[in-house]
Amino acid sequence: MEKISLRDIDVRGKRVLVREDLNVPLKNGVITDDTRIRMTLPTMQYLIDRGARVIVASHLGRPKGQAVDEFRLTPVAKRLAELLGKPVAKVDDSIGPEVQAAVAAMQDGDVLLLENVRFYKEEEKNDKAYAKALADLADIYVNDAFGTSHRAHASTAGVADFLPAVAGFLMEKELSMLGKAVTNPERPFVAVIGGAKVSDKIGVIENLLNKVDSLIIGGGMANTFLRALGYETGNSLVEADKVNLAGELILRAKAQKVNLLLPTDVVVTQAFEAGAPQKTVGVNAIEPGWMALDIGPETAKLYADVVKQAGTVLWNGPMGVFEIDDFAKGTEAVAQAMAECRGITVIGGGDSVAAVNKVGVADQMSHISTGGGASLEFLEGKKLPGVAVLRDKK
Numbered sequence: 001m002e003k004i005s006l007r008d009i010d011v012r013g014k015r016v017l018v019r020e021d022l023n024v025p026l027k028n029g030v031i032t033d034d035t036r037i038r039m040t041l042p043t044m045q046y047l048i049d050r051g052a053r054v055i056v057a058s059h060l061g062r063p064k065g066q067a068v069d070e071f072r073l074t075p076v077a078k079r080l081a082e083l084l085g086k087p088v089a090k091v092d093d094s095i096g097p098e099v100q101a102a103v104a105a106m107q108d109g110d111v112l113l114l115e116n117v118r119f120y121k122e123e124e125k126n127d128k129a130y131a132k133a134l135a136d137l138a139d140i141y142v143n144d145a146f147g148t149s150h151r152a153h154a155s156t157a158g159v160a161d162f163l164p165a166v167a168g169f170l171m172e173k174e175l176s177m178l179g180k181a182v183t184n185p186e187r188p189f190v191a192v193i194g195g196a197k198v199s200d201k202i203g204v205i206e207n208l209l210n211k212v213d214s215l216i217i218g219g220g221m222a223n224t225f226l227r228a229l230g231y232e233t234g235n236s237l238v239e240a241d242k243v244n245l246a247g248e249l250i251l252r253a254k255a256q257k258v259n260l261l262l263p264t265d266v267v268v269t270q271a272f273e274a275g276a277p278q279k280t281v282g283v284n285a286i287e288p289g290w291m292a293l294d295i296g297p298e299t300a301k302l303y304a305d306v307v308k309q310a311g312t313v314l315w316n317g318p319m320g321v322f323e324i325d326d327f328a329k330g331t332e333a334v335a336q337a338m339a340e341c342r343g344i345t346v347i348g349g350g351d352s353v354a355a356v357n358k359v360g361v362a363d364q365m366s367h368i369s370t371g372g373g374a375s376l377e378f379l380e381g382k383k384l385p386g387v388a389v390l391r392d393k394k
């Protein structure tokens, strides 16, 4: 069901509480990747241009219900102001008299950033009183925080009990692009799943088998499947308690006529570090003491060919330990193939996005999702609480 968006309502002179996911990576107080802030700009600019009073709420990190200086949103306010080219006021709390006074002093088109909502333990408990205190600051609630929409928290869900709740433009774009990919995909529909978190993602694989034409498995994930096929995997990352499930998924793919692609060759080494001696071997030749850290060139070519031909391709998780150049070639080949694909290309998950940035092809993707966990839960077909609370279009 489509959600009412900002575009459908009148915001002039209104106090609008906008939940964003401004949870950006910080190193010693410096923002190392501002993608999530940049992605909020269309919603921000729209509200400013139409004379709304924009009250922005977000979490940062996991401060566990306490005010922790390291997780203050002050550097985010500064960066947001730079990107908007106008002042962004910042308060040191998210509710209470200081915040109410700051809101009362706002003019049309002003932007005010509240302090990290997770400084209150009530946020993650979806506490009614805290949600109401946030809601009392505003006339309208806009949820633009797709990356946090899988959390039923006060600022992502509870607040909608007290205010008209609509989707922001980033939320709308994420739902539309991811929704298009899974509900009505251009075929062939190809999913590429890699990375290291087998147990986190095996649910996605189960669900995707009902939808895709080809399922490509790489990265650490592939080793559990290779083990299920009876191959020696040496010291490779294998989730032993998922080997049976991997075997079942191989059988199910066959029964459902899904083209399940597993590596035919891999790059192996004896030490998990840059510069360690490495070689490429067939998957039937991984020796004890060696570990597979990347897909091999034959596999990379096979995967790239399937990706290039896709009508829709959805990628989550790198094909190898791409942080080390020696084991980055498989991931780079898939990133390059995504860039060459003429179909719809969608990427979710922090590391896959980092890989695409490294190869320099991010701007050639149809959609880069700001949500890791959220995009996976969406793809699994789970209902996202932060979306469920938004008003449906009639």
Ligand SMILES: Nc1ncnc2c1ncn2[C@@H]1O[C@H](COP(=O)(O)OP(=O)(O)O)[C@@H](O)[C@H]1O
Binding pocket: 194, 195, 196, 197, 218, 219, 220, 221, 237, 292, 293, 294, 316, 317, 318, 319, 320, 321, 322, 323, 348, 349, 350, 351, 352, 353, 372
């Ligand atoms: N063969 C492998 N063995 C061990 N780790 C791997 C392998 N392939 C990829 N990885 C690691 O997986 C990590 C990313 O996995 P994950 O968090 O599941 O992806 P994402 O963040 O894109 O969702 C990377 O740090 C990468 O080094």
Ligand SMILES: O=C(OP(=O)(O)O)[C@H](O)COP(=O)(O)O
Binding pocket: 021, 023, 061, 062, 147, 148, 151, 350, 370, 371, 372, 373, 374
């Ligand atoms: O970074 C986030 O999730 P992600 O790492 O799964 O993309 C979101 O801001 C949600 O944060 P949380 O996982 O602490 O609830």
